[in-house]
Structures are given as C-alpha cells and as structure tokens.
Amino acid sequence: MSTDAFTDRLERARTAARGLATATTGQKNAALAAIADAIEAGIPQVVEANRLDLERGRESGLEEGLLDRLLLDDSRLRGLAAAVRDVISLADPIGEVVRGSTMANGMQITQVRVPFGVIGAIYEARPNVTVDIASLALKSGNGVVLRGGTAAEQSNRVLVQLIQRAVTGVGLDGEAVQTIDEFGRDGANRLMRARGYIDVLIPRGSANLISTVVRESTVPVIETGSGIVHVFVDASADEEKAAAIVRNAKTHRPSVCNAAETLLVHRECADRLLPRLAADLIDAGVLLHGDERTRELAEGILAADDETWATEHLALEMGVKVVDSLDEALAHIERFSTRHTESIVTENYDNAQRFLAEVDSAVVMVNASTRFTDGGEFGFGAEVGISTQKLHARGPMGLAELTSTKWLVRGSGQIR
C-alpha cells in the first residue's frame, strides 16, 4: 500500500471527527441504533468473513484459545449488537461542565468536556473489540482508527463497513471509523507515530503488545491491562470471606487481568486457613506454586521459584506465599505488583486503613474479590479497558475517560 492511502485514511477520520465533535446526543444515539441493526442484519456476511479468518488462523496454527477469541457466531453477534444498544443508554459526557467560576474582573471561565478528536486502538484477534471501541468512541464524539490485527482482518473489514454505512445512513460522517488492518505491521508502526492525526492511542491485548506500543509510540498512550494481582489474607481474616474471595478472585475467570495471581497469607493465620484455601483452589483445578512454609502446611503444591511472583498466569495457576507481617505483604506487593488491583482480607480496622493508604495500585480493596475491578461493575456501563498508568485515567475507564476538556472564557473586553 502506498504512503498516501494510509495518510488519506487518517485524514478522513480526522475530518469526520470534527463533525462528530459537535453532533448532538440524539444524532449519536441514532447512529448507535443503526449500527446495532446493521450488525444483526449483517450476521451472514460477518460470519462468512469470520470463517475466512478462522480458516487462515487454523492453517497458520493459531492456538485454540486465540481461535475462540476470534470466533463470531450468531449468538456472539447478537450479543455485540445488544452491547451497542447498551451504549445508547449511557450518559453523553460531551459538554459536561466540569468546573468554572467568575473571576474578580468579571470574566467567566468554564471547563467543559470535549472529545479527544481521533482515538487509535491497537488490539489482537478480537473482532468484538472493533464494535466495542467504535461504539464507545462514537458516543463520546471521537473518530477512531482501528488496528485489530491481520488475524481478524476479514471480520474487521466487514464490521467496519457495516458501521460506516450505518453512521452515514443517519446523516453523520461514517468515515469517522476507519480500519488499517490491511496496512499490516507497517500500518501499526505508522499509527504509533501519527502525531497530529491521532490524539490518544489505546493498546489492548498481551503485555508484550502493550509494552511495544508504550515504547514505540510518540502519540500519547493509555496503558491498559496487565495484572499481577495479589490477595493478602491477614492474620485476623474471616475464614468464609477468605475462602470465597480467594476462590472467586482466582477461578471466576482466570484469563482476565483482574484475576488474582498471587496469594499472600499472614503466618499467624496460615495454620488455620492455608490448608483449606489451598485445598479449595486445588479442587477447582488450580495449579499452585508455594514457598517452603506453604508446602509444609498443604499437600500437592509445587515449589515456587523466582519467576513465580513475577508471572501473570492468566490461567488456573497461582503463587502462594506465607508472610510474617502486613509490612512484608506490602513490600512484596510493592515489588511485584503491576499496580492493577490488590485486596486484603482482614477484620482489623487499622490494617485495612493502612493497606488502602499504602498500596499504590489503581484499585485497592478490603474484603472484596479483585474481579470487581471492571467498568461494568463500577457502574460505568462500558468496558473501555482498565488503565494501569497514572496519567489521565487510572483503573476502570468509562466514557468520560475517552474525553478531554477545554476552557471557555467569556469576557467583556478584559485585559491584563
């Protein structure tokens, strides 16, 4: 593909986004309704395109988990259409007055929420993300340039066509949604350097993908995802709460970033709780890697090694360690956490307060499963991703996190 075709695509997104920035909520909701209808009406087309991606994936030896992520069938597509309709009911963040005041000289200053402009998204082999991100971007008045990976190229192409036509059909500019999959890896590289075209880049996927984008991008990035998540069972922990939280945090959905990867147990409750916690996990099919003290207290646990505490398993596998104190737990977390989510199970008020204050993670919990770190669970109604950086957004991101602000100053001739 020529340089010009790529730039042309970014320019079209930019121009279309300018119109979208001043579209009314009603217009944007009409576009979303049209997208949902178009996806349902287009199921045969999408399934056919998806079949080609799956075939190619099987030929090139994609593993079963990735093929499953890639799959779009009738029921998943109806689910996607329903998710788009859910976005209609979310409050439109654009135009919200964040703060403001009248200055001593009579000037009125108002900070209002505005779209970023054009969002770039880089993700892997998940065509559902194409629809998710496009609908959230549209609702927040943003254009979006999608790089969904060559493995899902056919599916993404058809989905983006359906979206573009639906948006254009209600009188907005459908070019606000663009895919650049056909430009391959070169397209991804150029997207990361498209300052002036792309206002913010959101990578979603493996730790490897995310760290590449963070390293290579000159466009501002919102880092999402990777989670070496800890549950610390304190000396005073209630047995039933600890058992429920540990099991839920590890096994409810082990493949996602808010699943727990390391269990820390205070030595003063290890005798009392560790045998049951370990047996429950093993019952649920979890492979445990324990330190020496853990292995003295429970059966069927592999020896942990240096890698254990630094590994995001994303599977039914977990590290277990006995610690001498809250301080040791905090130090372990400080060292190994990816600053996503950590939870303490305790009945001690002071320890709960210390844990909340001292753990430097996006979400810090007392007596709750780490699985609650999620936009939907936090009441944002949408899953844009979970930011693990400190700039702009931290933790679960909703529509407001896809916006910027600007200051309006209304004067009557004021000068300094």
Add this chain to the structure above:
Amino acid sequence: MSTDAFTDRLERARTAARGLATATTGQKNAALAAIADAIEAGIPQVVEANRLDLERGRESGLEEGLLDRLLLDDSRLRGLAAAVRDVISLADPIGEVVRGSTMANGMQITQVRVPFGVIGAIYEARPNVTVDIASLALKSGNGVVLRGGTAAEQSNRVLVQLIQRAVTGVGLDGEAVQTIDEFGRDGANRLMRARGYIDVLIPRGSANLISTVVRESTVPVIETGSGIVHVFVDASADEEKAAAIVRNAKTHRPSVCNAAETLLVHRECADRLLPRLAADLIDAGVLLHGDERTRELAEGILAADDETWATEHLALEMGVKVVDSLDEALAHIERFSTRHTESIVTENYDNAQRFLAEVDSAVVMVNASTRFTDGGEFGFGAEVGISTQKLHARGPMGLAELTSTKWLVRGSGQIR
C-alpha cells in the same frame, strides 16, 4: 558518572516519595516554610553559585535574553521565597474524594486523589523553575527529579541542597528532591526512559526541547508550552475592546506562550479597524507582517510569507491577515494554531458561540486578552505550566494536575 550513581539518585527519589505520599498537609507546609527560609538565608551562597553559571554562560556566548533568565539576584531570590510561601496557602489536593458510590451489593467505591509518585522535569537555564517545581511537587506529595540544564548547574545544585536540607530538617525525607544536571545530556536521555522510576515527565522550555522530549520519552509526558495564538477581530467587533485586547495580547509580555502571534481581521470591519489596530501595534514597537489586503489599509507593514502564519515569534512581531468570514478565520486557526489559546472579539452572540464550540484549543475566549491563559489568572495560585495536549491536563495546570487518583473498595466479603 557511573550508571549506578544515576539509578541510585532515582531510587532515592522514589523511596523518599513513598513517605511523602502519606505526609500530612501540615508536614508538607512546614517543609515549604523551611525551604522559603533556607532560600532567604542562603542568598549569598546562591548568588555566588549563580555568578559562576553566568560567567560560564558569557564565556560560551549565551545571548543576553538567556543570561537574564539565568540571573538570580537578591530581589529575585526573595521573590522565589515568597512564591514558595504562596504554595503553603494552596489547598492540598491529596486525599480529595473525587467521586464514589455504594454499589448494589453493598461495596463502597471511592476515587481519591493521590500523588503521581515521582515527577521528572526537564527545562533550560531557568534556576527559578527548580524552586517552583520542587515546591509544587512537594505540596502535591510527589518526589521530583530535576534536569535544569548544564547552564544553570551550579545554581541548581546549591538550590537543591538548600531544599533537601530544609525538607529533612522538618522530619520528611529531603531526598525526594533530586537534581541530575551533573549527568549532562546522557542523564536527560536516561530520565526520558526511566519507566518504573519516573511517573510523568514535564518538559518546560523551547518548542525544540519539548518536541525532543515528546519524541524520545517512554515515560508519559505532559506537553506544555508552545503557542501560535490567534486573535480574530470579527465584523461586529467593538473598536475599544478590539484595540485594548489586540495590544494587550501582543505587547503585555511578548516572550511568553500566551502572547498573540497572529491577528485575523474580518474584511467587513477591516476599513474601520485595521488602520488603528496596526498603528497602535507599530506605536508599541511591534513589527507587522501583513497579507496584501492588510498592507493596502495600513502603512509600515512588511509582506507576510508562508512562514508568517506558522511562526511563534515570542517577540514584538506579529502576522496580520484579512479574512472573508468567520469560517475562513476558523479554517486558518485549525490549520496553524498550536491549540493553546485563541480569542474572538465580537458583539455577535452566534459567532461567539460558534467560536467557543468549534475552535479546538486548550482555552477559547470571547472578548478577552489571550494573556489570561495562566494558572495564577485562573485562580489556581500556581504556575505548573500550560498543557497543550489533550491527555490528563489541558490548559493551565494547578496542583490537582500533578496528581493521579486511585480507587478504594471497601467490601464485606463480596464476590462475583
């Protein structure tokens, strides 16, 4: 310098910052008071160190403007100490509850303001910035690693020593403030790649410095500064307001980023207003570069060229252009603005509303001087810089913009 000395400095800042994050407002204010006192008591020392920097600057042929920026004398240092005392009176942003709610399952979620951790600052030949940034960082609970440039190395070294001792003297860890000037350009390069040590990097200085940092840094950057700022005098503009605003925006302090660089005049008021606006500016010593229609209406104006509209003069120099319509003004701004500040002078309500809605800049004004884009003027009480990016902070930054947030979740055994 060895690799280890550099990393050691970052590690010390990081460790000290951890303590600062949970310091009380009273402790932080005591540290600020001690810093102000130390600067006043240390005036002879700082002036002597500054003399060495100035001598070296003169020898290496620094221009007069830069030497002036570099200069610290008794009165400037007393001014700096006073500025530090002003920071004491600012509200402490740390611990502020931003939002929160109780979920259906009884879990309480609360988003609270926390420090970033360690801020990196890269700037040039302005030792006053050393004190400014250090005091703002301390008040917001952050450590800070300062790279102020070799031209101000001696001054910065003494100032940082005074600050460190003052902070340690009140029982906090003075190592939270570090300078890396002696590591030279290599130190700056390493600072830009110090992920895990530095949470956010703020470049302050020339457009060139800022674009280098944006390009090279893998640490998240807050881009500040460069301003190709426009004033658009609309057809209905009031003569006195237009004259006052244009003159103030250009001449009040031409060397700063919120000074106007381009004057756009609607053709329907050009006959009526342009001759006076131009004469006023020329009277004030401004060198004007005009398009053809401007030069037909006023004397003593050089011909504008292609560079005129894309130049940030930062001096008594300005481009002037007659436009046919509000649309043409908006298109010119869209093309040439650096998205810092633009102002319309108009008596027409609809045009004011359109300008506010459609100009995509950090600050958009009606009938006010662009010089008001300033943290102090916006009532933030502090000048951290003016962000021209859309991520995290946009426009004048106050203490809150030097913070991140985290979510606290208080449960009673909830699982999904």
